[in-house]
Amino acid sequence: MRGGKALKHYVVDAYSTIEQNRLYYLRSHQENLWSELYYGLTDDFNRVDVTGDNVGHVVLPSSYTGSPRYMKQLYLDAMVVVHHHGSPDLFITFTCNS
Incomplete structure (x- = not known):
């Protein structure tokens, strides 16, 4: 409770690190997370012309x-x-x- 600004900076840094790790996991494990439960996603990919703009799309x-x-x-x-x-x-x- 008496940490002041240093504690607030630590909490924000810790939260940012956790979120960054979660996003990195989701980005690096797309093929494991891929599922047919993503309704309409394959339709969207088929409708969109595959160009350099779509590369790196993360679900x-x-x-x-x-x-x-x-x-x-x-x-x-x-x-x-x-x-x-x-x-x-x-x-x-x-x-x-x-």
């Missing part, structure tokens, strides 16, 4: 926070909740001063 799984697949999964989960429970009547947000 991020839905388990990687912030990836497009992660956001789509959150959206689909929210739609299932709405389908099961119905549309919400109110949308309430709260804010507070720290």
Whole structure:
């Protein structure tokens, strides 16, 4: 609790290192992670003309926070909740001063 700026720098560096390692793992193990569960991906590759612009394309799984697949999964989960429970009547947000 008394670390101050040095502790904050350490925490940010540690987080950045962990994220960099996760991305490196995903990039270097694409052939192991490749799955037919990536719907429409092969269609996209077949539709796009293979040029130098597409080289190095990395597929991020839905388990990687912030990836497009992660956001789509959150959206689909929210739609299932709405389908099961119905549309919400109110949308309430709260804010507070720290």
